[in-house]
Amino acid sequence: MTRSFDYRPDIDGLRAVAVLSVIAFHYWRTVLPGGFAGVDIFFVISGYLITRQLVTDNESTGFASNIVNFYGRRIRRIFPALILVLTATLIAGWFFLVPSDYISLSASARYSAVGAGNLYFYWNTGYFDRAAELLPLLHTWSLGVEEQYYLFWPALLFALLHLTGRRMHIVASFLAFAVVAGLALTAHMATRDPKAAFFLPHARAWELAVGALVALLPPISNHTASEAFGIIGMILIAATLFLLPGNDAATGLSLAPSVIGAALLVWPRATSRTGAFLALPPLRRIGLISYSLYLWHWPILVFYRLANAEEFPAFNTAMALIGLTFALSILSYRFVEQPMRRLSVRRTATLSIAAALATVGVAFVIKQAAGFPFRLPPTAAVLANGATDYSQHRPNCHRTDKFNPPLSESCKYGDQSATPSVAAWGDSHAVEIADALGEIAARRGLALTNMTYTSCPPAQSFHSPLQVGCEAFNRKALDYLVSNTSVTTVIMAANYDLYSENRDQFWSGFEQSVAKLSEAGKRVFILGPHPQVDFSLPQNAARIAMTNSDPRIDIPLNRFIHQYAEVNEILDRWRSRYPGVTIFDPSQILCDTVKCSLIIDGHAVLADTDHFSMFAARRVAKLLAKQLWPLDNEAIAGQP
Template sequence: MEFRQDLNGLRAYAVVAVVLYHFGLPFAQGGFVGVDVFFVISGYLMTALILGQMHAGRFSLLSFYLARARRIVPALVVVCIALLAFGWFWLTPGDYTALARHAGSSVGFFSNMVYARESGYFDAGAHDKWLLHTWSLSVEWQFYCLYPVGLMLLRRLSLRPAVVAVALVAMLLLSLALSMAWVGSQPIRAFFWLPSRAWEMLAGGCVYLLQPHLPWRSPLPARLLEGLGAVLIVGSVLALDPGVPWPGSLAVLPVAGAVMIMLAQRQGSWLTGTRVAQHLGNASYSIYLWHWPVVVLLAYLDAEHQPAWVAAGLLASWLLGWASYRWVEQPVRQGMLRLPRWRAVGVHAAGGGAVAVMALLLMWQDGVPSRVPPDVTTAAAESRNMHPRWRECLRTGWPLEQVRGCAMGQAPSSGEPEVVLIGDSHAGALFGAMEAALQQSGRSGHFFGATSCPPIRGVQFDHGVESDCAGFYRNVHRWLDERKTPVTVVLVGRWSNYLYDRAAQVRLDGRDGFGALPPEQRERQYAERLVASVCEYAKKGPLYLVGPIPEMGFNVPRTLARDRLREVRRTDYGVALDEHQRKNRVVAQALQDAGRRCGARTVDPSRYLCEDGLCHAELQGRPLYFDDDHLSEYGNRFVLPALLQAVQPAAVGAP
């Protein structure tokens, strides 16, 4: 296929947008659209290659896959091996295990599925994932696997080019509709999965089919079309931000911009044909591969917000990308062309297989803890120190309404539990401490918990499994109503999280817009609903409220382990007590109001986790949390005295 400068220059625009966005440049907050532009280019090139070779009667599925492997695999394998070598010396066991898992899924081209199960692309935790950017390679490879087969099927049916074009447009519209539907209900799946991304690549395919029928002959329409396309792409980079639903209807803007530039077909343009654009376009794939590990390295060194380090990172991304293009991409591609086809297949399989085998071994060995000092291993291991029944007892999947709960403490002598613990994942994090309190008091108990579902009627999220919180609590109240004897109720919640941190995603009584309310109005509505909900539980028996758990704002085991590996010594890990109290002021007042109105008693965990003005993230050299806000089985024992206040027999009937 003839080399096109406009496509190569468009690659430069795409990679520059993505790199500037990832390095946090304030004027490029919409730079993530560069990936969408890459998808359009890829769809065009694949359609041109497949249909062109089919028309010439020499298309081979194996040759097609081998050509894609020559383009993608060598540089990817080098990056994975380099990161695994780096990780041996500088990553904690948990981080190294995660890197191995991500490296294996990257060379297997299913990393998009792995990341979709872990977290969102725009989440803060993304900067701990050295190979997060390979999700787009996995989406493209999955498209490569299916697309030529579909075109071959259409070809076998002897359909006219116009019918093929209609079929591609129909698939494009179906994928776009799915993307727009998922972006509201399943945003992580919409971002990472092929079905909601295929339309962008199909848009490129439609460009290839449309180009021969363009009506203009003079250069003016092409120049105008190219300029409008550039405005759409650059405007998207400047105007959008990570808060917009993506890829939804707004993704049409950069995709349309890429389509327009490609339809214009202007070679030697001052927009795409300059030496700089061609240079960056040639090395765009390798620059893309290397820039994200550099971004993660800056975050690892706590230097991602320092201008000098950001500038150095940008320079390093370009140098590493150019070196990879010059000494990996080009030589390997040319060398593979000289090998017999099956031998070339074997070489690529061996490279990817070597990374996969290394990844499996490292995962099997849990990141090889013997590599690092014991105090690093101790800190890192706390990330897995949750109660063995955590996943069994805390509801995290559909349907939340089908809830049975979990028995705790002693076997009930009367046939019914005496204490019930109810709440969200913060309640689940106290499961072990509550069980210990029940055992010490000789009492029986039951636990009902669902992730991100506070024990506040009408408060739930607008999408995902958390949108079924109302169904979960209907079942809990039904269970309580069936008790023949009074039961002590202990409520735990990540109370302020739904009022502040994730308010934009909260629906109150099924209505959107809670997060958009003025702060005073939102706080008043939330406090009123909290008090009313708490008082409903007071009708079931003695009621105890566990106040807010101090939240650290950083992953405690990971931070401590990394600092110890880097020999950084600190004694002030935690959050200031006054900051914790300030954030939870509205909730603390509401809990007190509930006590006055319906006799609920509040126990404050900060009495046991904070001293001398600091709420500790670690004590005696060991993390208290298994992430940034959930107490580990070690940490929850420090609040055992607070729970004993609620479950000891003498407390029954006290309120």
């Protein structure tokens, strides 16, 4: 069966639709929530074109020369522009990334340079995780899937052609079975491991197989069918782009409409309106540079966000960044992709492989040099170190389901010869405060006991979805505190944001604990909320400090007050209702009359997204200690 390998301008137009959808999704996810499905359209196009090329070559050349030429062309097509972007990204990382981020970038560059980016990201993150949104090479996962597809499909196809005597209908039947089986497999994986269904090649093979199947089917010669299939294909793709949510559920069967729609559009046909539309010069020209557009758009957006407190750009800025993406893509297409295609396959492949190995070498040096920490200005280095500025007692004193010693064996902070009169009870938001109070207590011959448990607020009958031992621990903790006459004061803390889904159970159980402690005559100090962020504060602040000598990250005071209005109202009600209850506001060290500052005296006040750094905890403890131990405020005031 002989097929002419003619140029299809409508396929370039479909490439344009695919890449523009991906770009729009990354910049304006709420406008085009299913735009990421543009990658699936690319898979179908790739499966179609590669299979058509292999079948055409098989009719004129032998297996060995066919395989050599195929891999040579694939290397020439993929690697020159890819290595350019990897190199540019590593260079940009030198100026914008803190050492830990730079090490992560170098690792992803090593994998991406050898066609295994999807495996790296499968092992290290999820595509829709917030952390993943700041990985400059995340988008190379799709190249890894394609390159792994190229490893086995040519040999399998040639074997099928040989065994069937080039009877295309038999090969097509095999592919149809593979599509159905592959779709069933990825649907199963999507329910068990959505990340695997997203990143791994065997979960995506059915999409490439759909394109391969279309390449083996006879062209659509009926004009009415051609028009109908084209319209249906456009409707399916449009429905996916505008209706499919961009989250972990976007795998398996949910991708079938976009894949089927793309297949209907690449299926060779008689002339149609959809084909004419996709072949329009503007779309066709964008399609020609679609590969470079895909490579450049993501690191440009990510580096902008890294330099701007992880915020998405405003519309005008976004358009400027997209304009830069187009400019670099045109230059890349003209001065890298096109010239390399004019070289011989062997020479291009040799140069590309050498460049890929050099990239791997450079990335390895970055790892061995620990991300070159000397690059950071002193201010940025201090801020970056905030990521490790947490209580060093966490591993041995902070409880989890796997580490839950008896309450009598709880860690004691302060003077080890003193009997604890204060207990810190709560989730991880109490850890650093307790540690900092212990430092003050040690200098005054006092002690306190640490009764903290991960993701476990001091609330009775609370079923923590993250720690199954929470409920039993809280029951024992309350009995212990009520019956222990040595402990006269209890400090209670919770990450109020974490329990919004179990709101009623949380507040009811928390109040039960407060009421019982108050009834037992204990002094109770409840720590109120403090500002939190949805990014790693030390790393973000350090990135800003790399390009700004006076880094600032602030939250408007009115926004903070509004966010926790209900929390503070409930706590104020308890203060009036229960004797001995004091509500302590830890945010007073951060907030003035206008804003809450998350960088104070060059230090990050959070060690991550929500936990106080020890730097901030010491400032909170200094104020809290004045109320805990009021007889020696002069000594406390002299402490740092």
